[in-house]
Amino acid sequence: MSIYFVHQFTDALLGNVLSIDTKEPWLTYTEWAAAHGDLVFVRLLGQEVVVINSQHVAEALMDKRSRIYSDRPYLATLEPFGWSVVFAFTGYGDEWRLSRRLFHQTFRPDFALKFRPKQIKRAREMIVNLIDDPQHYHDHFATFSSSVAMSVTYGYQTSPRDDPLVRIVENALAVSLQVMTPERAILLKIFPFLLRLPDWCWGSAIKRDARISTHRMTEMTDLPFQYAQEHMVENLSLSQVSMVSDNLQRMEKLDHASKSIFETALKKVAAAAITGSYETTTSTLMTFALAMVLQPDVQRRAQAEIDLVVGGDRLPTFEDRASLPYVESVLRETLRWHPIGPIGVPHATSSDDIFDGYFIPKGATVISNIWGISRDEKRYPKASSFIPERFLAVNNALTDDDPAKYVFGFGRRACPGRHAADASVWSVIVTMLATVEFSPAKDDQGKVIEFTPRFTTGFTHSPMVFPCNISARSRAHSELVDVFRTGA
Numbered sequence: 162m163s164i165y166f167v168h169q170f171t172d173a174l175l176g177n178v179l180s181i182d183t184k185e186p187w188l189t190y191t192e193w194a195a196a197h198g199d200l201v202f203v204r205l206l207g208q209e210v211v212v213i214n215s216q217h218v219a220e221a222l223m224d225k226r227s228r229i230y231s232d233r234p235y236l237a238t239l240e241p242f243g244w245s246v247v248f249a250f251t252g253y254g255d256e257w258r259l260s261r262r263l264f265h266q267t268f269r270p271d272f273a274l275k276f277r278p279k280q281i282k283r284a285r286e287m288i289v290n291l292i293d294d295p296q297h298y299h300d301h302f303a304t305f306s307s308s309v310a311m312s313v314t315y316g317y318q319t320s321p322r323d324d325p326l327v328r329i330v331e332n333a334l335a336v337s338l339q340v341m342t343p344e345r346a347i348l349l350k351i352f353p354f355l356l357r358l359p360d361w362c363w364g365s366a367i368k369r370d371a372r373i374s375t376h377r378m379t380e381m382t383d384l385p386f387q388y389a390q391e392h393m394v395e396n397l398s399l400s401q402v403s404m405v406s407d408n409l410q411r412m413e414k415l416d417h418a419s420k421s422i423f424e425t426a427l428k429k430v431a432a433a434a435i436t437g438s439y440e441t442t443t444s445t446l447m448t449f450a451l452a453m454v455l456q457p458d459v460q461r462r463a464q465a466e467i468d469l470v471v472g473g474d475r476l477p478t479f480e481d482r483a484s485l486p487y488v489e490s491v492l493r494e495t496l497r498w499h500p501i502g503p504i505g506v507p508h509a510t511s512s513d514d515i516f517d518g519y520f521i522p523k524g525a526t527v528i529s530n531i532w533g534i535s536r537d538e539k540r541y542p543k544a545s546s547f548i549p550e551r552f553l554a555v556n557n558a559l560t561d562d563d564p565a566k567y568v569f570g571f572g573r574r575a576c577p578g579r580h581a582a583d584a585s586v587w588s589v590i591v592t593m594l595a596t597v598e599f600s601p602a603k604d605d606q607g608k609v610i611e612f613t614p615r616f617t618t619g620f621t622h623s624p625m626v627f628p629c630n631i632s633a634r635s636r637a638h639s640e641l642v643d644v645f646r647t648g649a
């Protein structure tokens with residue numbers, strides 16, 4: 162790797178690229194932010210990279226100049242690993258516009274309100290599984306995360322446990338998110354021949370990984386889509402909202418060529434909804450669970466608020482949300498404490514720009530250092546601690562500081578699933594707080610099992626499974642969710 166000072170960027174002193182933490186690059190970017198400020202310029206392998214370290218500058222560039230900052234950079238791993246089926250990585254142009262429009266029809270804020278009954282129902286079903294089978298809490302979070310998206314995207318109703326299509330999504334993402342690391346993208350950009358090495362040759366592992374990843378991504382894109390095609394008539398007759406069947410029906414009037422373009426876009430949009438939901442929602446719930454195990458006093462305070470507002474004889478609903486500011490602050494702190502996309506998805510410039518006297522060339526990769534923003538000690542004292550109270554004013558009202566303004570990205574590429582994500586995460590968090598207790602796991606001798614939290618690296622940042630005890634808060638709480646066990 163090489164680095165040199167780009168003469169237009171004179172004031173921005175640069176670190177040594179060799180010192181970039183390739184597994185957790187956001188840590189390096191955050192060190193650079195402390196030393197060099199809100200904008201850092203670097204040249205990596207001939208590629209100009211701009212790292213934005215503050216919400217203010219990210220908004221000034223990506224929101225206010227979104228016409229320039231909405232492209233995506235070339236990622237050498239995308240095509241070989243089968244990820245070009247997801248429109249989140251498509252360049253800024255007509256294909257992306259069509260995809261984004263299709264996505265918006267289903268996931269826009271007013272339409273996403275229709276998912277709420279499903280979100281609450283699925284959250285309650287999940288609690289039954291948590292109580293019955295607490296060790297596999299990660300699997301239950303994952304099933305919940307895909308269930309809402311699978312239902313609104315394909316009209317597919319997942320079974321509460323061991324669903325075959327959920328397994329397919331899980332398998333595809335397990336391999337992809339592990340192998341689609343920034344190091345691999347760089348490696349393939351410099352050594353594209355690695356994909357052509359014969360299988361017996363040293364270095365061909367990347368080719369094998371790419372083959373497996375592509376196979377699983379294709380399976381994940383095609384099988385649920387096929388399901389929606391086969392069940393289109395049935396779903397429409399039951400008035401079930403499904404992005405794919407609604408659009409397939411509209412497409413019937415189109416000529417062959419337009420139909421084919423439209424169908425390809427629709428598949429990509431559906432794949433983006435599933436990949437977009439699965440890992441992000443699951444990781445956020447993992448972060449919440451970790452915080453509850455480490456901070457019993459936070460859990461107790463949130464439970465006390467729910468008990469006071471909701472009472473003990475029913476479960477919380479969205480109508481209670483505005484009356485539960487502490488729960489809201491817990492959600493905000495969960496998003497901030499360990500942002501699940503610490504550098505979001507990189508943007509790229511589609512023309513030259515000048516900002517604050519600096520020249521930013523066309524084709525530059527633009528990274529928003531979401532991690533750095535969330536760890537700004539001036540804004541968040543003791544930033545590495547989980548303190549929901551930082552979002553509450555003296556009168557217990559929520560402050561104006563909402564991490565949702567940066568953890569979902571910026572500008573025209575900002576997460577279009579954020580309204581659905583927010584409601585999904587809230588419904589699970591509030592239902593878990595109302596009904597179950599997270600506590601440290603104990604060994605056979607009754608001693609607390611100590612652990613140091615570990616996190617995944619690569620595209621997303623999520624706590625790995627940790628020792629944890631989950632039980633119903635009381636018999637009464639267990640009975641409240643029993644109704645979802647019997648399906649009554």
Ligand code: HEM
Nearest residue numbers: 249433434437438441505506569570571574575576578582
């Ligand atoms: C807590 C949950 C989530 C977080 C923190 C999150 C975060 C993000 C971020 C940081 C980006 C990149 C934004 C940018 O380029 O500036 C993104 C893009 C995207 N997200 Fe999410 N997301 C979440 C949930 C979801 C869900 C539930 C869906 C689907 C229903 C979704 C679908 C997408 C799509 C399709 C894109 C690509 C947008 C584009 O390139 O135009 N996300 N998300």
